[in-house]
Amino acid sequence: ITKHQQNGNIHHYVYYRCTKKKGRCSQSYVREEILTAQLNNALSHYVLPQEWAKEMLSMADKDEIDAKKIANSSVQELRTKTTDIDEKISRLTDLYVEQDIERTAYLERKHTLMSERKSAEEQIARFEQDATVWLQPLREWIKDASMLDEIIKTDDLPSKKSSLQKIFGSNLSLKNKEIQSVSIPPYAELCSARKNFVEKNFVSMLVRGRGVEPPRLSALPPQGSVYAISPPARD
Secondary structure (H helix, E strand, C coil): CEEECCCCCEEECCEECCCCCCCCCCCCCEEHHHHHHHHHHHHHCCCCCHHHHHHHHHHHHHHHHHHHHHHHHHHHHHHHHHHHHHHHHHHHHHHHHCCCCCHHHHHHHHHHHHHHHHHHHHHHHHHHHHCCCCHHHHHHHHHHHHCHHHHHHCCCHHHHHHHHHHHHCCCEEEECCEEEECCCCCHHHHHHHHHHCCCCCHHHHHHCCCCCCCCCCCCCCCCCCCCCCCCCCCC
């Protein structure tokens, strides 16, 4: 809305309203500055402190080294297994050629060994490709969460919108000019850790059970590893 005063001054006011795409809506307009202040306040609860971000990135680097070591070891074991299977298939074929084994038994045993070999090859491919693939989205999340403080200070509305969508998904609404929100993991855990870091360990809360990392391969370290990290000092 643009208002012109008699003294010649011009004032611009921005209001947000419901699009009413889903039908009638009883909610009234809300001024942009009021809504922006509420959204900034909502974002402020999900800022990842720089001390925590630094420690988590350090742990991610360690996890990458450990995961690669375990993956390489597992790949070596699986390659040894495929070699053993190939030898068994070769001996089985010799028995069949020498007619020391019936055709039906030969085919059944060979099918079993080939299935085992295929399964081993699939596991090798997974270890070689997926050992540390989860670390990239983790690092991106750490970066996004630690940058929220700067986003709050800017007037970059697209960045605010993107951050809000990452934190709340579709769980963000407006009622009686007040935002209603429910955050999604891992931001929900981050908010809880910020509130309770004096009584509880931040990282252990964030990674317990299903934490910020996605499911890992069975041969990699189990999920829910608890890391020791000191909370940032309060002002």
